[in-house]
Amino acid sequence: xxxxxxxxxxxxxxxxxxxxxxxxxxxxxxxxxxxxxxxxxxxxxxxxxxxxxxxxxxxxxxxxxxxxxxxxxxxxxxxxxxxxxxxxxxxxxxxxxxxxxxxxxxxxxxxxxxxxxxxxxxxxxxxxxxxxxxxxxxxxxxxxxxxxxxxxxxxxxxxxxxxxxxxxxxxxxxxxxxxxxxxxxxxxxxxxxxxxxxxxxxxxxxxxxxxxxxxxxxxxxxxxxxxxxxxxxxxxxxxxxxxxxxxxxxxxxxxxxxxxxxxxxxxxxxxxxxxxxxxxxxxxxxxxxxxxxxxxxx
Numbered sequence: 407x408x409x410x411x412x413x414x415x416x417x418x419x420x421x422x423x424x425x426x427x428x429x430x431x432x433x434x435x436x437x438x439x440x441x442x443x444x445x446x447x448x449x450x451x452x453x454x455x456x457x458x459x460x461x462x463x464x465x466x467x468x469x470x471x472x473x474x475x476x477x478x479x480x481x482x483x484x485x486x487x488x489x490x491x492x493x494x495x496x497x498x499x500x501x502x503x504x505x506x507x508x509x510x511x512x513x514x515x516x517x518x519x520x521x522x523x524x525x526x527x528x529x530x531x532x533x534x535x536x537x538x539x540x541x542x543x544x545x546x547x548x549x550x551x552x553x554x555x556x557x558x559x560x561x562x563x564x565x566x567x568x569x570x571x572x573x574x575x576x577x578x579x580x581x582x583x584x585x586x587x588x589x590x591x592x593x594x595x596x597x598x599x600x601x602x603x604x605x606x607x608x609x610x611x612x613x614x615x616x617x618x619x620x621x622x623x624x625x626x627x628x629x630x631x632x633x634x635x636x637x638x639x640x641x642x643x644x645x646x647x648x649x650x651x652x653x654x655x656x657x658x659x660x661x662x663x664x665x666x667x668x669x670x671x672x673x674x675x676x677x678x679x680x681x682x683x684x685x686x687x688x689x690x691x692x693x694x695x696x697x698x699x700x701x702x703x704x
Contacts, residue, residue: 443654450657454664455504461667462497465490468674484556485536486673488563489529493667495522500664517575523663524567524590526670527637530629531594532559533673537622538601542608584644591641598633602626625676632669636662 469490472483499519502511539547574586605626609619639659 443657446654446657450661451504453661454500457664457668458497458500458504461671462494464671465493465497465667468671469494472674484553484560485529485532488560489526489533489670489673492522492525492529493670495519496526496664497667517571520587521567521571523666524571524587525564526666527591527594527633528563528567529560530633531597532563534598534601534626534629537625538605541605541612541619541622544613581647584647588641588644591637594633598626598630602630621676625673628669628672628676632666636666636669 469487472487472490496519499515499522502515503519506512570590574583602623605622609623612619639655640663643653643656643659
């Protein structure tokens with residue numbers, strides 16, 4: 407897909423050989439398909455640049471804002487900060503992808519973008535598991551959690567995708583890499599489902615305040631939605647072996663992944679109390695006991 411606008415030679419050679427290989431109908435059909443895919447690719451490039459222009463400054467502001475939430479008894483924002491940092495890596499890599507300086511730079515930019523995507527999914531898993539533990543094991547979580555533990559987890563999360571990508575980048579072919587990436591991205595799905603289901607099951611017995619309960623459920627639902635709507639199409643594209651120069655599904659699935667940094671910004675909103683609590687209280691489908699409002703939040 408990265409070669410989408412580098413097919414002028416292919417088109418010209420096809421034009422030169424059209425009299426020998428294609429009849430007039432086939433040639434016009436080929437030209438029509440090329441123009442259609444060119445329009446799709448052009449729209450994708452425009453949308454990508456809009457995402458970069460909007461997402462990069464907003465993500466930097468969100469990182470600074472979430473940093474203010476980090477304190478000794480509040481660990482969750484650490485994972486959110488690292489998630490936003492992985493988004494910055496993705497957006498910066500997309501700048502070089504759109505610049506198309508040379509093939510070597512383009513290849514490195516795609517590698518960095520893939521690394522940012524892999525790290526982003528890993529930190530989404532950390533957020534989901536951490537929120538699940540707040541509800542299901544509040545006492546254990548309260549005494550076991552610490553900033554030091556979270557930092558160690560973050561270091562491991564940053565290291566694992568990098569080592570994984572470097573190993574397979576040089577030892578397997580392109581199609582196998584796509585399958586391995588798909589498998590890697592599919593692994594968090596049962597974790598997201600288990601975290602959300604376990605949290606909903608444990609809510610009735612949890613002593614977490616009602617406002618915090620609503621925020622936790624909202625975060626878990628949002629993480630699952632981001633993963634399902636933005637990453638699953640790309641996984642399906644890879645598993646179906648539909649990655650190609652002129653495949654609109656390939657272009658759209660990659661575009662969905664590019665939207666993930668903007669979607670992750672919404673997590674910051676759900677980390678803050680205030681207006682969002684009133685909204686969640688209004689749309690909440692079940693009534694939660696609010697007599698525990700004075701219990702310390704997780």
